[in-house]
Amino acid sequence: MTLAAMWEARAVDGRGSELHAWAREFALPAVRGAAGLERVELFTAPGERVLLIALWAGEPQPVPEPPAGLLARPVHRWTFTRTDAG
Numbered sequence: 001m002t003l004a005a006m007w008e009a010r011a012v013d014g015r016g017s018e019l020h021a022w023a024r025e026f027a028l029p030a031v032r033g034a035a036g037l038e039r040v041e042l043f044t045a046p047g048e049r050v051l052l053i054a055l056w057a058g059e060p061q062p063v064p065e066p067p068a069g070l071l072a073r074p075v076h077r078w079t080f081t082r083t084d085a086g
Helices: 016-031
Strands: 002-010 036-043 049-057 077-082
Touching: 002 016, 016 036, 016 049
Parallel strands: none
Antiparallel strands: 002 049, 002 077, 036 049
């Protein structure tokens, strides 16, 4: 069974690039090399948002919390179970 763990954070206005840099330096290494990781990708989106999507064979590893001063609101997290592969 494959699980997709989505982690999405919104930066304070003007600090999206700092949040993205934090995610590259801390969030990605926290999950890379973890048992069960199949794939991980990092995205940015309008509105100072950063999204990390990781596919896991088994229980996902948690992504650390960014510094509170970078965040416009609490981090959102969702886990989905793959039903079909295409």
